[in-house]
Amino acid sequence: MIEQITYLLFLRRLDDLHTLEENKANRLKRPMERRIFPEGADTRGRAFDSLRWSRFKNESPSEMFVILGEHVFPFLRTLGSDDSTYAHHMKDARFTIPTPALLAKVVDLLDAVPMEDRDTKGDLYEYMLGKIASAGQNGQFRTPRHIIQLMVEMTAPTPTDTICDPASGTCGFLVAAGEYLREQHASLFHDAKLNKHFNHAMFHGYDFDNTMLRIGSMNMMLHGVDNPAITYRDSLGQEHGAEEGRYSLVLANPPFAGSLDYENVAKDLLQTVKTKKTELLFLALFLRLLKPGGRAAVIVPDGVLFGSSKAHKELRRMLVEDQKLDGIVSLPGGVFKPYAGVSTAILFFTKTNSGGTDQVWFYDMQADGYSLDDKRQPLLVESKLGLQPARDVRNQLSKEEHFKNNLPDVLARWAQREGKERKHGRTEQSFCVPKADIAANGYDLSINRYKEVVHAAVAHRAPSEILAELSKLEDEIARGMKVLEGMLSKEV
Numbered sequence: 001m002i003e004q005i006t007y008l009l010f011l012r013r014l015d016d017l018h019t020l021e022e023n024k025a026n027r028l029k030r031p032m033e034r035r036i037f038p039e040g041a042d043t044r045g046r047a048f049d050s051l052r053w054s055r056f057k058n059e060s061p062s063e064m065f066v067i068l069g070e071h072v073f074p075f076l077r078t079l080g081s082d083d084s085t086y087a088h089h090m091k092d093a094r095f096t097i098p099t100p101a102l103l104a105k106v107v108d109l110l111d112a113v114p115m116e117d118r119d120t121k122g123d124l125y126e127y128m129l130g131k132i133a134s135a136g137q138n139g140q141f142r143t144p145r146h147i148i149q150l151m152v153e154m155t156a157p158t159p160t161d162t163i164c165d166p167a168s169g170t171c172g173f174l175v176a177a178g179e180y181l182r183e184q185h186a187s188l189f190h191d192a193k194l195n196k197h198f199n200h201a202m203f204h205g206y207d208f209d210n211t212m213l214r215i216g217s218m219n220m221m222l223h224g225v226d227n228p229a230i231t232y233r234d235s236l237g238q239e240h241g242a243e244e245g246r247y248s249l250v251l252a253n254p255p256f257a258g259s260l261d262y263e264n265v266a267k268d269l270l271q272t273v274k275t276k277k278t279e280l281l282f283l284a285l286f287l288r289l290l291k292p293g294g295r296a297a298v299i300v301p302d303g304v305l306f307g308s309s310k311a312h313k314e315l316r317r318m319l320v321e322d323q324k325l326d327g328i329v330s331l332p333g334g335v336f337k338p339y340a341g342v343s344t345a346i347l348f349f350t351k352t353n354s355g356g357t358d359q360v361w362f363y364d365m366q367a368d369g370y371s372l373d374d375k376r377q378p379l380l381v382e383s384k385l386g387l388q389p390a391r392d393v394r395n396q397l398s399k400e401e402h403f404k405n406n407l408p409d410v411l412a413r414w415a416q417r418e419g420k421e422r423k424h425g426r427t428e429q430s431f432c433v434p435k436a437d438i439a440a441n442g443y444d445l446s447i448n449r450y451k452e453v454v455h456a457a458v459a460h461r462a463p464s465e466i467l468a469e470l471s472k473l474e475d476e477i478a479r480g481m482k483v484l485e486g487m488l489s490k491e492v
Helices: 002-028 061-081 085-089 100-111 118-129 145-155 172-184 186-190 192-200 210-222 238-243 267-272 278-289 310-322 407-415 435-440 463-491
Strands: 163-165 203-207 229-232 247-252 290-301 324-330 344-350 359-364 430-434
Touching: 002 061, 002 100, 002 210, 061 100, 085 210, 085 229, 145 172, 145 247, 145 290, 145 344, 145 407, 163 172, 172 186, 172 203, 172 210, 172 247, 186 192, 203 210, 210 229, 247 278, 267 278, 278 290, 278 310, 310 435, 359 407, 359 435, 430 435
Parallel strands: 163 203, 163 247, 203 229, 247 290, 324 359
Antiparallel strands: 290 344, 324 344, 359 430
């Protein structure tokens, strides 16, 4: 059903764009430069103008059902010649809403959404995406929105970045990066060059699930990005070569498992790390995609941090010795429930090709604001969740609240990783580890390898004191036994 809603939202957006072009032409008193809905009629004789949202929404349910199934969707499939990413992903559109009554209800609900409000329509779509309640067949599952926002804030995208998610799914990372730029760099939209870059060249997403491509493209459009590059591609396949060194920021949560066509895996990735594990191949890919100076924030299963295979060790050595490994955030075990219970961490690194790792910053996240069971219920009021306490002093967390939501603390400590964080002992929630220590431990990057646990001191009593107490207890037991024997003899 979500795919059908995607198509309907797209149709409404097309009508809005067509109306804008009409108003512009009327205002300037000249012909329309771009007609989305052509003049004339389709092959069945229905006027293209009647296929617009503003027209068919007023028809009866039965008539609307016919218009969409027999006219609108065939028209959608002809839009593939348009150079927009949305049109490209609509070429396989099929109408599958089962009844006129259900169609009318959905159209009425979507018509009530204020589409001129980017936040409202974006939130609506995010809500629908939240209804995707199971992992995909290729090992993908939705990354919680607050974890995405944390990663984006920690990497701080800039107006000149070129951002890529090679396992884009619903494009959550790209959407969050766009929203961050709107909030932190609003002036970029007043610069023609930067505005064009934002809408046409900044955002790149790859996936090999056509449904995800359609959903992701619509997600980007509803969040105000005109023409992102959301492309069908097996990221681990041979065709990534043209993308090498193209991006300044990679944000991703790649599949940890699932199908892998080993024969089709790019040879240069296998030369970097000979393995069949997708999480290792994706890390090798990220290094290929980044330009020198480019940075990455990516989620990996804990096994990447301490796996003992040759491929695991070599990849970690490369990150530490050949690149600049900036930090590792260990995530709570239930972050991806109910989809998966795998333990994970976020890796932050910068591509240098010349080393640069000095100290690696570690953070042991214990809580993300939600219960760590399958229900994932919020543990705090909404204003105290996510990164909001970091943005608004009125919502700052108490010590007790911090134990339920570590995210603001992660962000604050990350900013100090080259300052006072280096003075922290390894018993604290965050600390830095020198590169030499990591190398000495075989490039093991698991936080438990370096974290020190303080055990509460136990007061040991003197042996003579313990023996005296045991003797006293023994005497009391003996007296009790004599009393019991006397009572029994009287009964006899």
